[in-house]
Amino acid sequence: MNLLGIGYIGLDVPDPAAWAEFATSVVGLMPAPNPPKAAPDEARFFKADERQWRVAVYGAEHPGLRYVGFDVGSPEAFERWLTHLDSTGVEFGHGAAADCEARGVRDLVVLRDPSGVRVELCWGPTVDGGFVSPVGVPRFVSGELGFGHVVILAPDLEASMDFYRRVLGMKLSDYVVIGPGMSVQFLRCTPRHHSVALAALGPAPGLHHVAFEVGDIDQVGFALERATRAGHAITASLGRHKNDRMLSFYLRSPAGFEVEIGCDGRLVDDRTWVVNEFTGGDEWGHHGLTAEALARSVAAQ
Numbered sequence: 001m002n003l004l005g006i007g008y009i010g011l012d013v014p015d016p017a018a019w020a021e022f023a024t025s026v027v028g029l030m031p032a033p034n035p036p037k038a039a040p041d042e043a044r045f046f047k048a049d050e051r052q053w054r055v056a057v058y059g060a061e062h063p064g065l066r067y068v069g070f071d072v073g074s075p076e077a078f079e080r081w082l083t084h085l086d087s088t089g090v091e092f093g094h095g096a097a098a099d100c101e102a103r104g105v106r107d108l109v110v111l112r113d114p115s116g117v118r119v120e121l122c123w124g125p126t127v128d129g130g131f132v133s134p135v136g137v138p139r140f141v142s143g144e145l146g147f148g149h150v151v152i153l154a155p156d157l158e159a160s161m162d163f164y165r166r167v168l169g170m171k172l173s174d175y176v177v178i179g180p181g182m183s184v185q186f187l188r189c190t191p192r193h194h195s196v197a198l199a200a201l202g203p204a205p206g207l208h209h210v211a212f213e214v215g216d217i218d219q220v221g222f223a224l225e226r227a228t229r230a231g232h233a234i235t236a237s238l239g240r241h242k243n244d245r246m247l248s249f250y251l252r253s254p255a256g257f258e259v260e261i262g263c264d265g266r267l268v269d270d271r272t273w274v275v276n277e278f279t280g281g282d283e284w285g286h287h288g289l290t291a292e293a294l295a296r297s298v299a300a301q
Protein backbone atom coordinates (compact mmCIF):
# COMPACT_ATOMS: atom_id res chain seq x y z
CA MET A 1 0.00 0.00 0.00
CA ASN A 2 1.44 3.33 -0.90
CA LEU A 3 0.03 6.80 -1.15
CA LEU A 4 0.68 8.85 -4.29
CA GLY A 5 1.93 11.99 -2.58
CA ILE A 6 0.30 15.11 -1.22
CA GLY A 7 -2.84 16.04 -3.13
CA TYR A 8 -3.73 19.17 -1.19
CA ILE A 9 -2.87 21.19 1.89
CA GLY A 10 -5.19 23.26 4.10
CA LEU A 11 -3.64 25.99 6.25
CA ASP A 12 -4.99 27.89 9.24
CA VAL A 13 -3.82 31.50 9.21
CA PRO A 14 -4.77 34.47 11.41
CA ASP A 15 -4.87 36.89 8.47
CA PRO A 16 -6.20 35.20 5.29
CA ALA A 17 -5.90 38.36 3.17
CA ALA A 18 -2.22 38.75 4.05
CA TRP A 19 -1.58 35.08 3.36
CA ALA A 20 -3.41 35.28 0.04
CA GLU A 21 -1.22 38.19 -1.01
CA PHE A 22 1.87 36.24 0.06
CA ALA A 23 0.71 33.07 -1.73
CA THR A 24 0.14 34.86 -5.02
CA SER A 25 2.75 37.61 -5.16
CA VAL A 26 5.65 35.86 -3.40
CA VAL A 27 5.14 32.10 -3.81
CA GLY A 28 3.45 32.56 -7.19
CA LEU A 29 0.34 30.44 -6.68
CA MET A 30 -2.77 31.29 -8.71
CA PRO A 31 -6.13 32.12 -7.08
CA ALA A 32 -8.31 29.15 -8.05
CA PRO A 33 -10.79 30.35 -10.67
CA ASN A 34 -13.20 27.45 -10.04
CA PRO A 35 -12.90 26.60 -6.34
CA PRO A 36 -14.89 23.75 -4.75
CA LYS A 37 -18.55 24.72 -4.39
CA ALA A 38 -19.15 23.71 -0.79
CA ALA A 39 -16.25 25.71 0.56
CA PRO A 40 -16.72 26.15 4.31
CA ASP A 41 -15.38 28.98 6.44
CA GLU A 42 -14.74 31.21 3.44
CA ALA A 43 -11.67 29.27 2.45
CA ARG A 44 -9.41 30.76 -0.20
CA PHE A 45 -8.13 28.24 -2.74
CA PHE A 46 -4.96 28.38 -4.83
CA LYS A 47 -3.88 26.46 -7.93
CA ALA A 48 -0.34 25.32 -8.66
CA ASP A 49 -0.84 23.05 -11.67
CA GLU A 50 -3.71 21.46 -13.61
CA ARG A 51 -5.57 20.53 -10.42
CA GLN A 52 -8.55 22.64 -9.37
CA TRP A 53 -6.55 23.63 -6.27
CA ARG A 54 -3.58 22.56 -4.18
CA VAL A 55 -3.54 24.97 -1.23
CA ALA A 56 -6.47 26.29 0.81
CA VAL A 57 -6.24 28.98 3.45
CA TYR A 58 -8.68 29.39 6.35
CA GLY A 59 -9.05 32.20 8.86
CA ALA A 60 -8.17 30.90 12.33
CA GLU A 61 -6.84 32.26 15.58
CA HIS A 62 -3.91 29.81 15.71
CA PRO A 63 -1.75 29.20 12.65
CA GLY A 64 -1.07 25.64 11.57
CA LEU A 65 -1.82 22.73 9.32
CA ARG A 66 -5.60 22.33 9.16
CA TYR A 67 -5.36 19.19 7.05
CA VAL A 68 -3.19 17.42 4.53
CA GLY A 69 -4.75 15.23 1.83
CA PHE A 70 -3.00 12.37 0.05
CA ASP A 71 -4.00 10.82 -3.27
CA VAL A 72 -4.64 7.09 -3.41
CA GLY A 73 -5.22 7.13 -7.18
CA SER A 74 -8.36 5.13 -7.95
CA PRO A 75 -11.62 3.78 -6.51
CA GLU A 76 -10.04 0.30 -6.39
CA ALA A 77 -7.07 1.60 -4.40
CA PHE A 78 -9.47 3.48 -2.13
CA GLU A 79 -11.29 0.20 -1.36
CA ARG A 80 -7.96 -1.46 -0.58
CA TRP A 81 -7.07 1.42 1.73
CA LEU A 82 -10.36 1.03 3.62
CA THR A 83 -9.58 -2.65 4.17
CA HIS A 84 -6.03 -1.86 5.21
CA LEU A 85 -7.08 0.89 7.64
CA ASP A 86 -9.58 -1.51 9.21
CA SER A 87 -6.81 -4.05 9.70
CA THR A 88 -4.55 -1.56 11.49
CA GLY A 89 -7.13 -0.74 14.14
CA VAL A 90 -6.69 3.00 13.56
CA GLU A 91 -9.73 5.21 14.02
CA PHE A 92 -10.94 6.79 10.81
CA GLY A 93 -14.12 8.25 9.39
CA HIS A 94 -15.58 8.12 5.92
CA GLY A 95 -16.00 11.66 4.53
CA ALA A 96 -19.55 12.89 4.09
CA ALA A 97 -20.75 14.17 0.71
CA ALA A 98 -20.22 17.74 1.91
CA ASP A 99 -16.60 16.95 2.86
CA CYS A 100 -15.94 15.57 -0.62
CA GLU A 101 -17.54 18.61 -2.24
CA ALA A 102 -15.48 20.92 -0.05
CA ARG A 103 -12.30 19.27 -1.34
CA GLY A 104 -13.41 18.69 -4.94
CA VAL A 105 -12.81 14.92 -4.70
CA ARG A 106 -15.02 11.87 -5.22
CA ASP A 107 -14.39 10.20 -1.88
CA LEU A 108 -12.20 10.53 1.17
CA VAL A 109 -11.43 9.15 4.59
CA VAL A 110 -10.32 11.21 7.56
CA LEU A 111 -7.74 10.22 10.18
CA ARG A 112 -5.87 12.05 12.96
CA ASP A 113 -2.14 11.70 13.28
CA PRO A 114 -0.72 11.48 16.82
CA SER A 115 0.14 15.21 16.75
CA GLY A 116 -3.49 16.04 15.99
CA VAL A 117 -3.09 16.76 12.27
CA ARG A 118 -6.13 15.90 10.19
CA VAL A 119 -4.97 13.51 7.46
CA GLU A 120 -7.21 12.69 4.52
CA LEU A 121 -6.88 10.00 1.86
CA CYS A 122 -8.84 10.69 -1.29
CA TRP A 123 -9.47 9.71 -4.88
CA GLY A 124 -10.95 11.59 -7.80
CA PRO A 125 -9.52 15.11 -7.36
CA THR A 126 -10.87 17.63 -9.85
CA VAL A 127 -8.73 18.85 -12.74
CA ASP A 128 -9.89 22.11 -14.31
CA GLY A 129 -7.01 23.00 -16.59
CA GLY A 130 -4.29 25.54 -17.03
CA PHE A 131 -2.13 27.13 -14.37
CA VAL A 132 -1.00 30.70 -14.91
CA SER A 133 1.10 32.12 -12.10
CA PRO A 134 0.45 35.81 -11.34
CA VAL A 135 4.24 36.30 -11.08
CA GLY A 136 5.31 34.08 -13.95
CA VAL A 137 6.31 30.83 -12.21
CA PRO A 138 6.21 28.39 -15.15
CA ARG A 139 5.38 25.38 -13.02
CA PHE A 140 5.48 23.78 -9.61
CA VAL A 141 6.88 20.26 -9.46
CA SER A 142 4.03 17.83 -8.69
CA GLY A 143 2.70 15.05 -10.94
CA GLU A 144 3.71 11.59 -9.80
CA LEU A 145 5.71 13.08 -6.92
CA GLY A 146 2.71 14.73 -5.31
CA PHE A 147 2.65 18.37 -4.27
CA GLY A 148 5.49 19.56 -2.02
CA HIS A 149 6.09 18.48 1.55
CA VAL A 150 5.14 19.40 5.09
CA VAL A 151 7.27 19.29 8.23
CA ILE A 152 5.19 18.50 11.29
CA LEU A 153 6.28 18.87 14.90
CA ALA A 154 5.78 15.49 16.52
CA PRO A 155 5.90 15.53 20.34
CA ASP A 156 5.36 11.74 20.42
CA LEU A 157 7.79 10.71 17.72
CA GLU A 158 7.36 6.98 18.26
CA ALA A 159 3.58 7.15 17.85
CA SER A 160 3.88 9.43 14.82
CA MET A 161 6.44 7.18 13.14
CA ASP A 162 4.15 4.21 13.72
CA PHE A 163 1.22 6.13 12.21
CA TYR A 164 3.00 7.30 9.07
CA ARG A 165 4.84 4.02 8.46
CA ARG A 166 2.51 1.23 9.60
CA VAL A 167 -0.86 2.93 9.01
CA LEU A 168 -0.04 5.13 5.99
CA GLY A 169 2.66 2.87 4.51
CA MET A 170 5.37 5.53 4.22
CA LYS A 171 9.05 4.64 4.14
CA LEU A 172 11.85 6.23 6.11
CA SER A 173 14.24 7.95 3.66
CA ASP A 174 16.72 9.13 6.29
CA TYR A 175 17.00 11.24 9.41
CA VAL A 176 19.02 14.04 10.91
CA VAL A 177 19.95 14.11 14.58
CA ILE A 178 20.05 17.72 15.74
CA GLY A 179 20.56 17.34 19.48
CA PRO A 180 19.82 15.14 22.47
CA GLY A 181 16.38 13.66 21.86
CA MET A 182 15.92 15.98 18.88
CA SER A 183 15.74 14.73 15.30
CA VAL A 184 13.96 15.15 12.00
CA GLN A 185 12.71 11.98 10.29
CA PHE A 186 12.04 12.11 6.53
CA LEU A 187 9.27 9.94 5.12
CA ARG A 188 8.32 9.21 1.54
CA CYS A 189 5.44 7.61 -0.33
CA THR A 190 6.61 8.41 -3.90
CA PRO A 191 10.10 8.88 -5.38
CA ARG A 192 10.07 12.37 -3.82
CA HIS A 193 12.60 12.12 -0.98
CA HIS A 194 9.96 13.15 1.54
CA SER A 195 6.34 14.21 1.50
CA VAL A 196 6.27 14.42 5.29
CA ALA A 197 9.01 15.05 7.81
CA LEU A 198 8.49 14.61 11.53
CA ALA A 199 10.46 16.97 13.74
CA ALA A 200 10.94 15.85 17.31
CA LEU A 201 11.83 19.13 18.99
CA GLY A 202 9.87 19.18 22.22
CA PRO A 203 6.38 18.96 23.65
CA ALA A 204 4.57 21.39 21.30
CA PRO A 205 2.76 20.12 18.20
CA GLY A 206 2.58 22.36 15.13
CA LEU A 207 3.68 23.01 11.60
CA HIS A 208 7.30 24.00 10.98
CA HIS A 209 7.09 24.57 7.25
CA VAL A 210 5.39 23.83 3.98
CA ALA A 211 7.66 23.37 0.95
CA PHE A 212 6.94 24.25 -2.65
CA GLU A 213 9.21 22.84 -5.35
CA VAL A 214 9.81 24.88 -8.50
CA GLY A 215 11.44 23.85 -11.77
CA ASP A 216 14.93 25.31 -11.60
CA ILE A 217 17.40 27.47 -9.72
CA ASP A 218 16.29 30.66 -11.44
CA GLN A 219 12.77 30.16 -10.14
CA VAL A 220 14.20 29.79 -6.63
CA GLY A 221 16.19 32.99 -7.22
CA PHE A 222 13.19 34.89 -8.51
CA ALA A 223 11.19 33.78 -5.45
CA LEU A 224 14.01 34.94 -3.16
CA GLU A 225 13.99 38.27 -4.98
CA ARG A 226 10.21 38.66 -4.57
CA ALA A 227 10.37 37.70 -0.89
CA THR A 228 13.22 40.13 -0.20
CA ARG A 229 11.55 43.00 -2.04
CA ALA A 230 8.28 42.38 -0.17
CA GLY A 231 10.16 42.55 3.14
CA HIS A 232 9.56 39.00 4.33
CA ALA A 233 12.07 37.62 6.83
CA ILE A 234 14.39 35.10 5.18
CA THR A 235 14.73 32.57 8.00
CA ALA A 236 17.31 30.39 6.21
CA SER A 237 19.54 31.70 3.46
CA LEU A 238 19.96 29.92 0.15
CA GLY A 239 21.51 26.50 0.70
CA ARG A 240 21.51 22.83 -0.20
CA HIS A 241 20.35 20.11 2.18
CA LYS A 242 22.60 17.08 2.54
CA ASN A 243 19.88 14.51 2.42
CA ASP A 244 17.25 15.50 -0.16
CA ARG A 245 19.75 17.71 -2.05
CA MET A 246 17.09 20.42 -2.31
CA LEU A 247 18.49 23.83 -3.16
CA SER A 248 16.21 26.20 -1.30
CA PHE A 249 15.63 29.06 1.08
CA TYR A 250 13.13 29.48 3.90
CA LEU A 251 11.03 32.50 4.72
CA ARG A 252 8.54 33.36 7.43
CA SER A 253 5.02 33.38 6.07
CA PRO A 254 2.52 35.94 7.38
CA ALA A 255 1.03 33.21 9.61
CA GLY A 256 4.31 32.59 11.49
CA PHE A 257 5.07 29.12 10.18
CA GLU A 258 7.73 29.00 7.50
CA VAL A 259 7.66 28.31 3.78
CA GLU A 260 10.52 26.65 1.88
CA ILE A 261 10.93 27.28 -1.83
CA GLY A 262 13.40 25.05 -3.64
CA CYS A 263 14.38 22.97 -6.62
CA ASP A 264 16.47 19.90 -7.48
CA GLY A 265 14.87 17.63 -4.90
CA ARG A 266 16.44 14.18 -5.02
CA LEU A 267 14.40 11.20 -6.22
CA VAL A 268 14.62 7.88 -4.41
CA ASP A 269 15.03 4.51 -6.12
CA ASP A 270 13.55 1.99 -3.65
CA ARG A 271 15.72 -0.85 -4.99
CA THR A 272 19.03 0.75 -4.12
CA TRP A 273 18.19 3.24 -1.38
CA VAL A 274 20.12 3.04 1.90
CA VAL A 275 18.66 4.83 4.91
CA ASN A 276 21.33 7.10 6.35
CA GLU A 277 21.69 9.07 9.52
CA PHE A 278 22.96 12.54 8.69
CA THR A 279 25.00 14.72 10.97
CA GLY A 280 24.04 18.29 10.23
CA GLY A 281 21.50 19.25 7.66
CA ASP A 282 23.32 21.08 4.88
CA GLU A 283 26.07 20.86 2.31
CA TRP A 284 26.29 24.63 2.33
CA GLY A 285 24.15 27.65 3.18
CA HIS A 286 20.77 27.59 4.93
CA HIS A 287 22.23 29.92 7.54
CA GLY A 288 19.61 30.44 10.20
CA LEU A 289 18.32 26.87 10.08
CA THR A 290 19.79 25.80 13.42
CA ALA A 291 18.44 23.62 16.21
CA GLU A 292 18.09 26.79 18.30
CA ALA A 293 16.12 28.55 15.55
CA LEU A 294 13.90 25.50 15.12
CA ALA A 295 13.22 25.44 18.86
CA ARG A 296 12.49 29.19 18.85
CA SER A 297 10.05 28.87 15.96
CA VAL A 298 8.29 26.08 17.82
CA ALA A 299 8.06 28.13 21.00
CA ALA A 300 6.57 31.05 19.04
CA GLN A 301 3.59 29.01 17.85
Ligand SMILES: [Fe+2]
Pocket residue numbers: 149151209211260
Ligand atom coordinates in the same frame (compact mmCIF):
# COMPACT_ATOMS: atom_id res chain seq x y z
FE1 LIG B 1 11.71 21.14 3.83
